[in-house]
Structure formats: structure tokens, C-alpha cells
Amino acid sequence: MPDPIAAARAAGRTLLTEVESKDLLGAAGIAVTPARLARNGAEAARVAAEIGYPVVLKVISGDIAHKSDVGGVELNLANGAAVKAAYARIVASANQAAPTAKIDGVSVHPMAKPGTEVIIGLTTDPQFGPVMMFGLGGIMVEVLKDVAFRIVPLEPRDAAQIVREIRGFPVLEGVRGQPPSDIAALERMILQVSSFAEQHPEIAELDLNPVFAYASGALAVDARVVLAAPN
Amino acid sequence: MPVDRARLHRALNPRTVVVVGDKGPTYNWLENQREYTGNLYSVQVDPNEIAEIEKRGFTNFLSMNDVPGDVDLVICAVPRQVAPRIVADAIARKAGGMVLFTAGFAETGEEFGAQLQERVVQLATADGMPIVGPNCMGIHNARLGVKFTDNQPVVPDGNVSYIAQSGTHGASLSGISPLHGIKVTRTVSIGNAVILNEADYLEYLRDDPDTQYIGMYLEGVKDGERFFRVLREVTKTKPVVIWKGGQNEAGARATRSHTASLATPQALWDGMMRQAGAIPVNTLDELLDVMSCLVHTPRHVGRRVALMAMTGGQSVAISDAFGRANLTVPPLSDRSYEQLGEFFNIIGGSYRNPFDMAGTIGFAGAEENFQRILDILAADDNLDAAVYEFSAGFFLRQWKADPDRLTRLLDSLESYRARTGQPLILVLHPAHIEAELVPIKAQLAARSFAVYPSFDRAAQALAKVTTYYETLRARGV
Numbered sequence: 001m002p003d004p005i006a007a008a009r010a011a012g013r014t015l016l017t018e019v020e021s022k023d024l025l026g027a028a029g030i031a032v033t034p035a036r037l038a039r040n041g042a043e044a045a046r047v048a049a050e051i052g053y054p055v056v057l058k059v060i061s062g063d064i065a066h067k068s069d070v071g072g073v074e075l076n077l078a079n080g081a082a083v084k085a086a087y088a089r090i091v092a093s094a095n096q097a098a099p100t101a102k103i104d105g106v107s108v109h110p111m112a113k114p115g116t117e118v119i120i121g122l123t124t125d126p127q128f129g130p131v132m133m134f135g136l137g138g139i140m141v142e143v144l145k146d147v148a149f150r151i152v153p154l155e156p157r158d159a160a161q162i163v164r165e166i167r168g169f170p171v172l173e174g175v176r177g178q179p180p181s182d183i184a185a186l187e188r189m190i191l192q193v194s195s196f197a198e199q200h201p202e203i204a205e206l207d208l209n210p211v212f213a214y215a216s217g218a219l220a221v222d223a224r225v226v227l228a229a230p231n
Numbered sequence: 232m233p234v235d236r237a238r239l240h241r242a243l244n245p246r247t248v249v250v251v252g253d254k255g256p257t258y259n260w261l262e263n264q265r266e267y268t269g270n271l272y273s274v275q276v277d278p279n280e281i282a283e284i285e286k287r288g289f290t291n292f293l294s295m296n297d298v299p300g301d302v303d304l305v306i307c308a309v310p311r312q313v314a315p316r317i318v319a320d321a322i323a324r325k326a327g328g329m330v331l332f333t334a335g336f337a338e339t340g341e342e343f344g345a346q347l348q349e350r351v352v353q354l355a356t357a358d359g360m361p362i363v364g365p366n367c368m369g370i371h372n373a374r375l376g377v378k379f380t381d382n383q384p385v386v387p388d389g390n391v392s393y394i395a396q397s398g399t400h401g402a403s404l405s406g407i408s409p410l411h412g413i414k415v416t417r418t419v420s421i422g423n424a425v426i427l428n429e430a431d432y433l434e435y436l437r438d439d440p441d442t443q444y445i446g447m448y449l450e451g452v453k454d455g456e457r458f459f460r461v462l463r464e465v466t467k468t469k470p471v472v473i474w475k476g477g478q479n480e481a482g483a484r485a486t487r488s489h490t491a492s493l494a495t496p497q498a499l500w501d502g503m504m505r506q507a508g509a510i511p512v513n514t515l516d517e518l519l520d521v522m523s524c525l526v527h528t529p530r531h532v533g534r535r536v537a538l539m540a541m542t543g544g545q546s547v548a549i550s551d552a553f554g555r556a557n558l559t560v561p562p563l564s565d566r567s568y569e570q571l572g573e574f575f576n577i578i579g580g581s582y583r584n585p586f587d588m589a590g591t592i593g594f595a596g597a598e599e600n601f602q603r604i605l606d607i608l609a610a611d612d613n614l615d616a617a618v619y620e621f622s623a624g625f626f627l628r629q630w631k632a633d634p635d636r637l638t639r640l641l642d643s644l645e646s647y648r649a650r651t652g653q654p655l656i657l658v659l660h661p662a663h664i665e666a667e668l669v670p671i672k673a674q675l676a677a678r679s680f681a682v683y684p685s686f687d688r689a690a691q692a693l694a695k696v697t698t699y700y701e702t703l704r705a706r707g708v
Binding site: 128 | 452496501
């Protein structure tokens, strides 16, 4: 695997593609859905057949940070014809929404089974340096700002606390007949991201959003890594 | 350049203080040092000011060069454009350090102020002279009588130190502490903290044998990563209570113009403080409440409290307050209930925990009954702490008629505290005659009791201190 950070630097980019981000994180032992690049519809269908249906396609562009905002994500594609049609729609829609963006193709991912959505993030605070954030996905983080923070590096005690500190924690314990989420797996992933961030001080931001928490295990289905601006 | 610790120690514990540029009508900087035990000199060139300074009994020199002996601390109160020259003079005299009271630097947001600050920073860092400030009130050393406001206490045996990014809050914390029986060692108002920053002060206090407890008011930190590392280490041996100011957008706007501090989300500060094992508070009152509980109660674990209220309504209110604070109000042991049942008046009263005691300790046999209650609670294994509603409203008339009765009550409470080794905190509500409470509060402070004006404040303080000690245990300390 080529070093995605070196590749991005060489190309003058700070935003890693999702394929690059997941390659990096996967190599660090963090549970991510695998992502493979496809540069046209036919290639996307070939890759999808190898991965196994159903699949997800997401636009790949160093110029597009929020893929769903430009119609760049298609879920639950069941066969080759659907993949090819989705590829065409994604390229057309992204070209229309972001005419200046250079589109490299799409990433193809297995369609993960749904779980409780959480967010694990890393940002760089002007006072405290690299800090980690944890929250429930969707409306809880966007509207209610229900997130907790810890400074990198985290110890196991910190990971246990950051998960339990959010107001929405009871959701992870299981509500309305839902089984409880695998909180230990979330804590493990948080600690993995913390040590990953320690080993890569050149990373300014990292988002695993969403991470699906299951009754057993947890899986990041989207990942975004941003490098610090070069000195 | 790292801080010269020996010089900082001289500045914070000066044998000679030189005040530069103090002026009338009040000459606060010189007058504040009336109780200072070291050598105090003035440097002032204005003949009109010199006359008055000398009339007040202070020795004035025209230049810092003329001051005899070593200069440990320079308090600089000159206009901002003169400040760099005074910094240079202090450096030439090899002064221990300087308090730069002068304001009008980076906090103004003006180019001129920022340039002046840069000039001061360059001079000080090139030489290694520690500077407190600028834009600060500086140093209070309670042992030596160095003050930055005249209502700060002089204390021979303090063990609490305050770091405040606000002179007013520093003055309030140190000035109010004696009312709570909190013994202050030193207070530093740190201002813009451009040369010495928060982590430097915290490191100094970590190694200061006269500091066992630390209280901080902060609006931001200059080197957050180092501050966090130092804080996490200090909290293992000395509790650190932090009041972070500027918690919302308007507050953050205020901190920018007050001390040029950067905004960091409050949720991040909360996480950082918890991760570092500090005790977060939101107000001046809360800082003092927690400090009072820290200094007046032993290290403890466990959340089960006995609540001794006087009346039925208060027994409900006290239980609500301690429940809100995540403390538990357990049933007592069967043996305790058996013994209490032998004498406790349950007509209009209850001993189930919470206690509603007026019918039992308010009238005939009162003192004996209260002693029996304390003895029973002291032997009960279901308890980790106790709270007593120190009901002055109820007892004032009796205490006035027989002052020894108050003394005997305090003796019993002290003996309970000594026997159990557990926290015993008191609630003394405002009474209808506030003046009557003043001497009582002084007695409670002198006997090292943590006293609160409401159940809620008592509960929150005890809960925060308990959480601190629980965290220490979880950290293996």
C-alpha cells in the first residue's frame, strides 16, 4: 500500500480521500468498512462483485469534504446494473453541485448492517492541541451538541468516561427492546484513534462518522482524515 | 527560555520590595504593604508625589539603581509607554522578578499595545526575569504581608494558594477565605500571563511546601498541552479547584478583551478538567464552598450521608438537595434504629434518616439526647459522612442565655468528627437577625468546620470533594 499521507502531501492536498483514510485507519487496526477505488461504472461493478452485494458508492474527490451534500452517496445497490447507474448519477450530480471539483471516481464499500450511530472525532484545539470527541450520531450531535471531549492521549479510564458522559448514553445501554451496544468495543476504538493520533501528529482532524455500534463490535462506515497545513 | 525557578521564588517570597511609580491620592501600592515584614522602598521621580510619599513614611529613591541591597520584587505601576524602561532597570538591578500592574497591552486589541507587550516580553525572556502580568494585580504573600489589596489576610501558617486571571476574583478569594476558616498562603493575579503562564505557577505551587490546596480562576491558558500535563500530575498530591470563566459566547467575548484569551468550547474544558482530576466549579461561591470542604474534612470515599435536620420541612429539603448532588441517604442499621427508638420523640419527628429532630433535641433533655444521636451515628457502619443543620434560628435564645451551651455543642460535634474520621459538614441558614450569626460563624471557622448557607451548597461541595477522592482512588493514588 502506498503511504496515503505522503501521496496527499505530494499532490499538495490536506484532505485525504475516503479510500486513503480507510486504508490508513484499517492498517492501524481500526474497524472500518473496506473501501476500494473505481474510476468508471464498469470497474465499480467489477469491484462490487468481488466485495459482495449489496454495496455503497461514494464520490471520491480531494475537493469535496461532504459527499452527501453533493449527491455523492448511493446506498444499498444490489447488482451490477444498479452500480453502473448509480455511478453515472453520482458523477452527474457532483459535477452539477461542485463544477470545479476534480472527481477521481467512486469508492465502493460493502453495505454495513445498520447499528446505533455514534461519532468519534479528533480535532486540534488552539489551546490544548489534539483532542478527541465522542457523541451519538445525527441530530444528537448536530442539534443538541451532546458531545464529550478528552485530550490526547486518552487512558482507558478516559475512554470509559467520555462514552458515559454524553446525555444520550442510555441509548447505548439499549432502549425500547434494542439490545445494548458493545460499549467496550467503542472504548477500544476510541483508544485506538487516540494512539493513532499520537503516532501521526501531522493529522489535524479525523472523523469517523458514523460508527455503527452493534450488540457485538463496532464498525466505522465513513472516515475522513485532514492533515495539518504544511509548515 | 524556561522560567528561572530560583528567581521566581525570590519574587514570590521577597525580602525587599520596590514600588515604582505609585501615586496619589491613595498610594495604594505602598499603603497595601503596611503589614509587610521585609524592606519596602519607593521609586518615584515626580517631586510632588515624592513629598507625599515621604510624608507617609516611605523611603523614596529617584532611581532603582539607588535602592540598597538585593531587589527581590519590583511592583511596576507606571504608564504603559514607560513600562519597557522600568523592565530594563529591573533587569539591570538583577531583580528577582516583577509585578507589571500596568495595563494597556495586547488585551486592548490595539497595535501599539501589542507592540509594547512584545517589547516587554523580549526584554524579559532575553534576561530570564520572571514577570507577573502585565495587566494584573500581582502578588499576595500572606506569610510576609505582601498584598495587592488591603483587605487580604496576613496568615502565618496558610496552606491554600490561589491563582487568578482576574485581580478582583483573586482579591475576593483571598479576602473572603478567612471567613470560612480557609488559611491562605499566597494569591497571584496573573493578568495576561505572557511571560509566566498558568503552567509555570501551577508547577511552582506543586513544589511549594506551604501549599496543600490550590484554587484557580482561569479565562484561558497560554500553553494548554503543558498546563494539562502539569495539572494532571499536581492533582495526584494537591487538589486543584478550577473556576473557568467565559463559558458562553458573551463570556468568551469578555475574556478576549479582559485578558486576550482564546475561546475553547466549555465542553472541552469540562472534559480536560475531569481527565486531569481537577475539581471544576462555576462560581466564586462554589470555589470557596469546595475549598472549605477540602480543608475542613479528611480524605474520604463513600457517598452515604446522615442528614440531621431540625424540622419536617427541612428534613425533606435536605434529602432533596443531597439526592440532587448524587449522594445517598441510606437507612441506618437495625441496631441504630433500635437504640434511637428507645428515646427519640416520633410525635412530629423522625429518625429514619433524614432526621427531624426538634422534638427530641429542642427541649427537655436536649443536650443529652443529641449526644446519644451522635454516639449512635458514630457507631453505624452504613454511613460515610454526616450533615448537621446548625439551627441558629432555633437555638439563639438558649445560647444567649447560656453561652457554654454553644461551646458544649461544638465540643460534641468536634468529638464526633474525631471519632469517626469522616466528613461532618454544617448548614447554617441565614437567620432573621443576621448580626447574631457573625460571632457564631467566627467560632465555627476557628474550629475548622465547613459551614454552608444552604443545603444545596453543602451537598454540591461535599459531592465534588467526594468525586475528587474517588477519582484519586481510581487513579491508584
